[in-house]
Amino acid sequence: MILSLRESLQDCKHSLASCQVELEAAKSEIEKWHSAFQNIPAVPSGTDPDPISVVSYLSNLKSSEESLKEQLEKAKKREAAFIVTFAKREQEIAELKSAVRDLKTQLRPPSMQTRRLLLDPAIHEEFTRLKNLVEEKEKKIKELQDNVAAVNFTPSSKLGKMLMAKCRTLQEENEEIGAMASEGKIHELGMKIAVLKSQNNELRNQFDVLYKHMDGVTNDVERSNEMVSILQEELEAKDLELARLKEMLSHKEATHDEEIEERDEAANDMTTASDPMQVKVES
Structure with a gap:
């Protein structure tokens, strides 16, 4: 009996x-759910989650x-x-x-038809005119491109090198002309300068006199x-x-x-007064 009680106690x-x-x-588990429900926006911070609000929040989520x-x-x-x-x-x-x-296949003429069109004199003349016009336009475009290249040249470009060489030759020619002038024409230039100075002095004197x-x-x-x-x-x-005199005279x-x-008027009055007296004397 005691053993059975001990066993039952151990089982308990x-x-x-x-x-x-x-x-x-x-x-x-309850703490986990509690912390999880506290983080949802339906439960205000610092308050315990209400089961009704949680259920309504879940229903809103479901909807x-x-x-x-x-x-x-x-x-x-x-x-779809x-x-x-x-x-x-x-x-x-x-x-x-x-x-x-x-449509492209329909509009594209066959080769024989194009040959016949080119054999037509009027079409051939128009074709040659347009061809010449295109060539002229290409020449003008080439000239304009050359002009643009001439305007926007660099010393390393072909045109720039040609211009630099031309400038060097012109500079050498100018140096030669300067050397020749310094050797032979300095005296002549000095004489001309003296003449110009004398003329300048004369003009200055004339200007002073005129002033x-x-x-x-x-x-x-x-x-x-x-x-x-x-x-x-x-x-x-x-x-x-x-x-004033005219006013006084007037x-x-x-x-x-x-x-x-x-x-x-006085004379007239006197004559009128004397007329009745004459009438009385005559009567």
């Missing part, structure tokens, strides 16, 4: 130890997954439609290419201008005096005319 201890191990494992699946299905359908339209476009392009090839004469003329002109201004002022004063004439009119 073993089962208790296994239960404790399972409990620790469950606790660690978003379903919507994404629907969008993926729609995208697949669109892709685009593939079909692309195949149709490729088929149309192939048909158009074949039509273009057929003095111009100073005198300018002084005379200034004096004459002053005299003219004075005479103009006197003339203006005389004009004012003449206008005023005197007006007063004289008034006096004459007054005298005439």
Whole structure:
């Protein structure tokens, strides 16, 4: 009996130890889930995860997954439609290419027909004219290219080397001419320089005389201008005096005319007064 109790006690201890191990494992699993749910955006930081919020978050995730699946299905359908339209476009392009090839073969004249066309005098003349025109254009293009090369030459280019050689020859010729001039024409040049200096001195003297004469003329002109201004002022004063005298004369004439009119009126009055007296005497 005691042995059986001991065995049962040992079994209970073993089962208790296994239960404790399972409990620790469950606790660690719960901690993992707890930490995992704390990192999701549905749970605020610093708070424990609520089962309702976690369930709602999972349902939202499921609904978003379903919507994404629907969008993926729609995208697949669109892709299939685009593939079909692309195949149709490729088929149309192939048909158009074949039509273009057929048109090219139809528009391309056979060799005999081209020979007949070239044997036609008008076409042959036009062909030769165009050929000559092309040759002229090619010549002009060649000339323009040469001009461009001449403008943009470098000392290492062919044209640059030719120009440098020409410059060296010209420099040598100039040195020779300078040596000849220094040997034979220095005296002649000195004589010419002396003559030019004497002419320059004469011209300078003439210029001085002319400058003095111009100073005198300018002084005379200034004096004459002053005299003219004075005479103009006197003339203006005389004009004012003449206008004043004319006004006085016109005023005197007006007063004289008034006096004459007054005298005439007085004489007329006297004659009219004497006429009745004569009539009375006659009666």
